[in-house]
Amino acid sequence: MIEGRTGKWETVIGLEVHAQVISKAKLFSGAATGFGAKPNTQVSPVDAGFPGMLPVINRFCIEQAVKTGLGLAAEINLHSVFERKNYFYPDLPAGYQISQYLQPVVGHGRVSLDMPNGTVREIGITRLHLEQDAGKSLHDRHPSLTYVDLNRAGVALMEIVSEPDLRSGEEAGLYLRKLRSILRYLGTCDGNMEEGSLRCDANVSVRRPGAPLGTRCEIKNVNSIRYVMQAIEYEARRQIEVIEEGGTVEQQTRLFDAARGVTRPMRSKEEAHDYRYFPDPDLLPLVLDPDWVERIRADLPELPDARKARFMSEYGLSADDAGVLVAEKETALYFERVAQRRESKVAANWVMGDLFGALNRLGVGIHLSPVSAEQLGALIDLIADGTISGRLAKDVFAEMVASSADPAAIVEAKGLRQMTDSSAIEAAIDTVLASQAGRVAEYRAGRDKLYGFFVGQVMRATQGKANPALVNQLLKKKLAG
């Protein structure tokens, strides 16, 4: 709810997400799809709309869409149709985009969101359909000409449309993160918003609580989750202001200006295109074999919700910890490799604490972590078997982050192996106590607080290598005289 001047308002949001399908080849041609290639090097005559060239459906892209549909608990439509969406633009070579319109390959589904208050919200998915991406117009290469790069033209996109079930920018952010997580678990989209493999349009309207839906505005192509949240919050407040000042919201398409944090009108309903959709006569209807769909279903990987439940039951993690660890597929895999045959809570603490901290400082994802799961596991083992102390382990970890070296090698090289020889520790204690005779007397006179000081001195004398438990045990005995 947003508090306006005249009372409470509810924001209603539906998101259209364009997710680039992970596939080596394009949706209707064999051309490659890699990101960052030189302009117009991944273009077949089909993609360039050359005369007489015909689209042929890439079976793998269909499989990816079906897999995604199943991951969204959605209906799979065994009969779907590719249509042509007609409009002129230089980066749309054929003058039409092949897309699905009336009969998409995936129907109703849902995504559940873990809300901050611990509840779960179900967000409806209206549909998922496949379509071709357009090329890219480059306006900045020449003072008066526009260049066109067709590398992206024809790349497969899944458009995933949500029901207008979202109620705030924050919920929209949660939804996008969850959707991205599911796509990554499935391996159907890499979810990389900076490279444009995940793009989002937001439909936003406001209403009085319980009132019918208001007029919506569509905010186009916002390229980060944070911007989506900002754009929605801005847009909702803008609409409330318009209404509260006696105006009416005009249905229009708006662009988010990230630099200024505002939305600006792009075109109004009257200027909307007539896309003249009709079934593409070059393609037969897409008919799926139900057995094939079932085989894809059977091969689905474990998805975030199921993995979270398993982490809670199998590893005894809290809902919050499990939620954090499963959010990214790579993190979950990493954690499981660390936790294997080890104390799971210790593993979780290392991953969420020291590792996340280090990755944050380095600004990299877990897939680029300088410390592998096996190395972190080995470090935990060194603590568990008493080779190093927990305190020294922090130093070893820092060194692992810096050098990517194995913990055992670091321990050896720096001579950090824990001192467990009680006679050596005893000797160290004796030396400390002998040099601090005055403080020993004070302690024995009842100044208990000095105990920590002696521990510190002993650890210092042993370069931190002394086994803390042994130090404790022996020191107490010696001090007791």
Add this chain to the structure above:
Amino acid sequence: MSDLALLALNLTEARDGLARKMFSARELAAAYNDAVSKAKPLNAYITPTPERALAMADAADERLARGEALPLDGIPIAVKDLFCTKDILTTAGSHVLDGFHPPYESTVSDKLWQAGGVMLGKTNLDEFAMGSSNTTSWYGPVENPWRRPGDNRPLVPGGSSGGSAAAVAAHAALAAIGTDTGGSIRQPASFCGIVGLKPTYGRCSRCGVVAFASSLDHPGPMARTVRDVAIMLSAMAGHDPRDSTSAPVPVADFEKALTGDIRGLRVGIPQEYRVDGMPRDIEALWQQGVEWLRTAGAEPVEISLSMTKYALPTYYIIALAEASSNLARYDGVRFGLRVEGDGLEEMYELTRAAGFGAEVRRRVLIGTYVLSAGYYDAYYLKAQRVRTLIARDFAAAFERVDCILTPTAPSTAFAIGEKSGDPIEMYLNDVFTVPANLAGVPAISVPAGLSGDGLPLGLQITGRAFDEETVLRVAQVLENAASFRHLPSFLAGAGR
């Protein structure tokens, strides 16, 4: 053999002559190259490729010498300029494709070359195959090699494969390939006195064929005899993974279907094809055709194709809707003509205004209209429903009969400019041919006689989907009975 004697051979005879080393493929190609230049007044070719013809003929001669002859080795073939040919100018008869040299070869032409065929050149056509008289080409009209006796006015060859038909009729090609969207192979075949076959939809790949109306475009062969056409089809047909609408159906040796035996076949005679105003001689020839087939042992059966009267409007809605979208790619951005303007929109407008002729512009406008919001249901969607009914009409008929006999066109060739400017009058020429395109079933036109004014007339045999064999078999019986031996005045005038 003299050039004249060489040119008088049909494809089957030339094939046998080459096999028996009576002449070389190079001699044959040279004779045809010469014939192509002599036929220049007909404007049948946009781009002759004489050097390529000789090179391909030499390669054929080598294979023939080694005894490794391919099915079409050394056969000179003309290609409608709607088929993309690698590195050879491909125009679709349109200004908008100026200078377009495709980096690929159409599947059908490629199959012909793989079978040993010799490419003579690219033939003229109505712009983007839109027309029934070959008068809309940017490269000028094609003349029919036939003229009415005692009348020197040039006549149209029909369209849109008018250049291919005229080239074959004028002995400036042994065979040709065309495309048939609403009759564009059969009607010019009828007008020029040759055989033209529109195969089943999906039988010949559309890959590399400049699209007019994707769901209606059918590549097919044109030649002098039914056997020639059967030989061509065997080489052209087959599933193509690059065309999703191409059918994974085995290809027969169609020549083997020509048994001459049609005893017991049931031949449908659709009452709805007796249209008002059909010339008497066409009506009479149709009746004659029925008798020929009866004499050969077939059984004529009166049938009804009740949806026939809706075929033409249905066709013109679907074809133009698809065309409006298919032609959107000619925008001046990537290939062909570009007329610079002040900004993008003006470049589009100027390029398309200059690049497209009046008929293409008209069709793009109509096609855009019938797909527009608010009109889609009333036009496009309804037309698709009627199309389904037309296909059902044929399916029901083919439960009772094995093929259907009709005239190919309601008229003979007319003079350039003889028809009024009313496009509807021109569209009516397709009345007997469009139903087979809408239903996707195979249909052939066979020259069966001369009209009262001395021009060729074709009869059409339509068959079941993928049953080209019956169509060809009946067509050959008709051909034999009609024994059409007349030559066009162009050949007579050349002293042949």
